[in-house]
Amino acid sequence: MNFEFDADTEEMCAMVVAFAQRELAGRGEAASSTLDVGDFRRRWQLAGEQGLVGGAVPVDYGGSGLDAVASSAVMEALGYGSGDAGFAFSIAAHLFASLMPIVEFGTEEQKREWLPALCSGERIAAHGITEPEAGSDALNLRTRAVRKGDEYVLQGGKCFTTNAPVADVFVVQAATEPNGGFFGLTAFIVEAGTPGLSVGPVYDKVGLRGSPTSDVHFDGCVVPARQMLGAEGMGASVFSASMKWERVCLFAIYLGAMRRVLESTVGYAGDREQFGSPIGDFQAVSHRVVDMTLRLECARLLLYKAAWGLARGSQDEIAPALAKLAVSEAAVQLGLDAIQVRGGLGVVEGEAATFLRDALPSRVFSGTSEIQKNNIARALGLGKNRRPHRRH
Ligand SMILES: Cc1cc2nc3c(=O)[nH]c(=O)nc-3n(C[C@H](O)[C@H](O)[C@H](O)COP(=O)(O)OP(=O)(O)OC[C@H]3O[C@@H](n4cnc5c(N)ncnc54)[C@H](O)[C@@H]3O)c2cc1C
Structure with missing residues (x-):
């Protein structure tokens, strides 16, 4: 086993940290519902020039051809260098939930048409499956796509679209066969500005405030059939594939952010004096910092193990779910611990408070912690909808 990155990956990560510290540090707080679209696009373009928004896309279509391990390393570096986990989250949602489905399920023509501008930073992508009535039960969505000749007409709406x-x-995912379950959904590539597509106001979220989120509405939105992704009825497969990328590589952002907050917490515990000595001398404080370290290192190992499997085409469902679960739960606990070590200063706006707010949504998006546990239990042969028991 080799726990080191190769020299190219190390070099790339150092560049990404420097870029993020220069362009993205301390930007998240002002964002959210007061989104400055011009500034967001300016930073997106810069990230594109760094190869960040299309890293995992093959070189032939404008990306850098990074595998899942290198992609995770880059995301970890982005999370470490950014004060704004929201902007990093937006990049990852664009790359792993929107571009990778085009890479894996798109026709050659679709890849050449859509991917280059999405990799260069010129254009931004969003992925929509969640609806008000279909969150964890994502396949039960209500947006319809009805075929009319060479076109589909979309009717319905999405929520929480990063x-x-x-x-x-x-x-976007829509039902081509209502109540058709796994084979009832179909994915489409829809361009902004298509008549019948509209976007709602920006949400005011508790965390990831640098990542703009809103509803999307489809009212008689006509999409050419050539913009269908994969075949009709393959939407759920497209979604599952994108979640595999997202549950591993996107969550590496949190590893980097955790490392940054842990380092500053160690620094604080060494500097802050009470009762005549640094608070880090008190075992209650130093053991808390050790627990933070332990959680980060365990989560990191699980994430890179899952990334390693993904890079080798593993179909294992447990590793990505464990990685997502471990990183998100570790992140929230690390945020709470970082605040506790800082005492009163922890609850004043600052790095620890921002990190905890950014960590909270991680237990919800890409499938909640409860849904990851359901998935793991099912893969183990337990729980509702369990697989048939294997008899020996
Ligand atoms: C910041 C952020 C960004 C997002 N970005 C996107 C995006 O880009 N595109 C997109 O399509 N969606 C996105 N989402 C939506 C996200 O995927 C959903 O919020 C998530 O799947 C949960 O759905 P829900 O919010 O409807 O919660 P619900 O499904 O209503 O769940 C509510 C609670 O019930 C629990 N629960 C539900 N069913 C079960 C069960 N069977 N067993 C045990 N517990 C259960 C859940 O775990 C949760 O605790 C985003 C969400 C957030 C917070």
């Missing part, structure tokens, strides 16, 4: 307020391209 990047929707700034997106040029949407990868």
Whole structure:
């Protein structure tokens, strides 16, 4: 086993940290519902020039051809260098939930048409499956796509769509066969500005405030059949594939952010004096910091193990779910611990408070912690909808 990155990956990560510290540090707080679209696009363009928004896309279509391990390393570096986990989250949602489905399920023509501008930073993508009545039960969505000749007509709406307020391209799921379950959904690439597509106001979220989120509405939105992604009825497969990328590589952002907050917490515990000595001398404090370290290192190992499997085409469902679960739960606990070590200063606006707010949504998006546990239990042969028991 080799726990080191290769020299190219190390070099790339150092560049990404420097870029993020220069362009993205301390930007998240002002964002949210007061989104400055011009500034967001300016930073997006810069991230594109760094190869960040299309890293995992093959070189032939404008990306850098990074595998899941290198992609995770880059995301970890982005999370470490950014004060704004929201902007990093927007990049990851664009890349892993929107571009990778086009890479894996798109025709050659679709890849050449859509991917280069989405990799260069010129255009931004969003992925929409969640609806008000279909969150964890995502396949039970109500947005319909009805075929009329060479076109589909979309009717319905999405909620919680990351990047929707700034997106040029949407990868959306709609029911081509209502109540058709796994084979009832179909994915489409829809361009912003298509008549019948509209976007709602930007949400005011508790965390990831630098990542704009809104509803998307489809009212008689006509999409050419050539913009269908994969075949009709393959939407759920497209979604599952994108979640595999997202549950691993996107969550590496949190590893980097955790490392940054842990380092500053160690620094604080060494500097802050009470009762005549640094608070880090008190075992209650130093053991808390050790627990933070332990959680980060355990989560990191699980994430890179899952990334390693993904890079080798593993179909294992447990590793990505464990990685997502471990990173998100570790992040929230690390945020709470970082605040506790800082005492009163922890609850004043600052790095620890921002990190905890950014960590909270991580237990919800890409499938909640409870849904990850359901998935793991099912893969183990337990729980509702369990697989048939294997008899020996
Ligand atoms: C910041 C953020 C960004 C997002 N970005 C996107 C995006 O870009 N595109 C997109 O399509 N969606 C996005 N989402 C939506 C996200 O995927 C959903 O919020 C998530 O799947 C949960 O759905 P829900 O909010 O409807 O909660 P619900 O499904 O209503 O769940 C509510 C609670 O019930 C629990 N629960 C539900 N069913 C079960 C069960 N069977 N067993 C045990 N517990 C259960 C859940 O775990 C949760 O605790 C985003 C969400 C957030 C917070």
